[in-house]
Amino acid sequence: MELKQARFEQTERSAKVGGFEMDLATGTIIWSDQIYRTVGLPVGKRMTSEEVIGCYAPEERESVRRRIRDVLDGSAAGIDKEYRIMTPQGEERWVRVVSDIERLSGKPSRLFGIVQDVSEKVRYEQRLLQAANADPLTGLANRAAFNAHMERLTAADAPSIGLLLIDVDRLKQVNDILGHATGDLLLKGVASRLDERLGKRGKVFRLGGDEFSVILDAPASARRMGSLARHLIEYIGRPLQVGGSTINPAITVGGAISEGRMDAATLSQNADFALYHAKETRRGSYIHYEPSLRSRIARRIQIVREVESALTEHRMVPHYQPIVACADGQVRAFEALVRMRRSDGSIVSATQFHEAFTDPSVAYHIMTRMLEQVAADIRGWIDRGLEFGRVSLNISASDFMRGDLETRIVAAFASRGIPLDKLMLEVTETVFLQGMEDAVATTLQRLRKKGLTVALDDFGTGYASLTHLRSLPVDIIKIDKSFIDTMLVDESSLAIVELVLNLARKLDMKVTAEGVESHRQAMRLLEMGCTTLQGYMFGKPMGRERVGEYLCARKPGVTENVERPQEEPRRFLG
Missing domain, CATH: 3.20.20.450 (EAL domain)
Structure with missing residues (x-):
């Protein structure tokens, strides 16, 4: 019998799975040793329902407390769900809880189930998600993350979404003259300065190549956006040591604000129009989108085509x-x-x-x-x-x-x-x-x-x-x-x-x-x-x-x- 119990405990330890039950009449909670190890508590410690709830991360606790109340009044069913927990030592872990309810004479009498430590799986999934949504060079969120963030904001009808599109000037010349390694260092320096200077006012993304974007958190105004853009231009333009060379980075910025129920694609296009106009007419400065830009850009495109034909x-x-x-x-x-x-x-x-x-x-x-x-x-x-x-x-x-x-x-x-x-x-x-x-x-x-x-x-x-x-x-x-x-x-x-x-x-x-x-x-x-x-x-x-x-x-x-x-x-x- 002892050998059988030892083998069972070894299996629990290897699979990182522990069993539990709770007597709903008395509130008595029984945990296997593995659950104690998972949550970082001494094996055998007597647990109350509030102490169990305290093992969960703060954002999970109200949900667990509501779950226990529903079990006690007979309105709950079995679950299969992942939760974030915090050990007394401050370590973050994730557990999968699978539970069911035993009923006697139609009334719930016992809650039982298993708790599995799935921390490695969750961390692996987080790394995959981060890789899919992060720019490998700068560490900033990438275009995929930008698109998803924009879609969430516009779908939620967020008021006055402010968008800045940022172009790093002369990156090609740096790559051609000083090499792509120096160009990469320049991009990393610009990314760091953007992130540092923006702070909690919004989120920075690298869209690819020499282009970055900033989505502002607070409801935007043209005046505040212009002030922020000019501040970023000045701050990023300070001398930067890269690869043994001193470079004065320069950026050009175009901005737009959502109006009414504007979708993400339209807002992005408006900001892109402003950036394009700034690059063509006032490189190194900021231009805010206005409807007349569309006709002016269309005229410029037409003139370029006419000149190309004349050539x-x-x-x-x-x-x-x-x-x-x-x-x-x-x-x-x-x-x-x-x-x-x-x-x-x-x-x-x-x-x-x-x-x-x-x-x-x-x-x-x-x-x-x-x-x-x-x-x-x-x-x-x-x-x-x-x-x-x-x-x-x-x-x-x-x-x-x-x-x-x-x-x-x-x-x-x-x-x-x-x-x-x-x-x-x-x-x-x-x-x-x-x-x-x-x-x-x-x-x-x-x-x-x-x-x-x-x-x-x-x-x-x-x-x-x-x-x-x-x-x-x-x-x-x-x-x-x-x-x-x-x-x-x-x-x-x-x-x-x-x-x-x-x-x-x-x-x-x-x-x-x-x-x-x-x-x-x-x-x-x-x-x-x-x-x-x-x-x-x-x-x-x-x-x-x-x-x-x-x-x-x-x-x-x-x-x-x-x-x-x-x-x-x-x-x-x-």
């Missing part, structure tokens, strides 16, 4: 605007400006399709097309013996992203035997505000050594101009048209123009004034020592066939009956 059909062409010497009015250069020839033959300026330049691929192919055509036109003018100085091309941040700008320029000009001193590149401050200042400076410096000239365009409209003049390889400063327009009537504009001219002299740089349209503007700039002028006064942008006529008409002694774009500047520039 395929070779309808993107350069027009050239002259840049003349302030002292004698002679042509010193032409700026090549991209134009689109529509299918009906009309020509439109870049201001009418500027949205297309926000698409990096489209901007890249426009530059490729411009390089080819400008190089061909320069070759033609050289062969005709025309004196045109050099031609300037505007380049954007997209032209530096692939790291092949120098190769493309050299190939386009070398194939036609054109020296690079015939080319000038115009860059704006926005190029240097994309986190690629070192790469841009290095590329431009190498090109300058090959004879190319660099101009800083739209000078004065940014907010880091002086820093860029000190750190970047620039030969010419172009004063923005907005200052030239108002310098004769606004003392502050005049002071800025004078300051730029004085600064350029000390830095041994030349200055081009853009947007010169009157004799008075030209004379004032001449008096202040400006180097070259550009504007409608000297000629509007013209097709390549007109450039030859323009240059010939300006040669001394030429009396051809040629339509001149504007009054001959030499008449008033001495």
